[in-house]
Amino acid sequence: MKHLLQFDFLADKEKNTLTIRREFMANRQLVWDCYTKSELLDRWFAPKPFTTKTQSMEFSEGGHWHYAMVEPSGKEYWSWVGYHKINPIDSYISSDAFCNEKGEINTDLPQAEWVVSFTDKNENTLVETIVTYESLADLETIIEMGMEQGMMATLEKLDELLLTLKP
Secondary structure: OHHHOOEEEEEEOOOOEEEEEEEEOOOHHHHHHHHHOHHHHOOOOOOOOOEEEEEEEOOOOOOEEEEEEEOOOOOEEEEEEEEEEEEOOOEEEEEEEEEOOOOOEOOOOOOEEEEEEEEEEOOEEEEEEEEEEOOHHHHHHHHHOOHHHHHHHHHHHHHHHHHHHOO
16 A cells, blocks of 8 residues: 555755655644654654664754764764744744754755645645755755655655554
């Protein structure tokens, strides 16, 4: 059944955006919770074989999520998400940047704005993420870093988690 779920990954090199649309076999509240609660994000938000660990999170306007994707060897890749606007179970707007363990932003790597929307699609949920980069070079850097494959693998982990959480 999973292969029937919608997945779109579209790069717009004129607008420096990625649009990622992904359908999940769960209701909107459950999918929203998986995107906005650190204890659930830690269970899926990294492509296999990576794991995720949250250092701190406050899901509120002006809040943040400071986390690392961790290789099996223990090497950590830190990121900082700042939350700017939240419309519960409908959408949120955030900024995303690479950082270090202390939360200091790495300005040598691309930063982006994320607009994440959640809508009902029959009994499923469609999540649309529009990621906007400052430049075409930043967009191309992220694509070359494997964003599409990474997102595909990460969202498959969310599918697996949702199967364990559904009543």
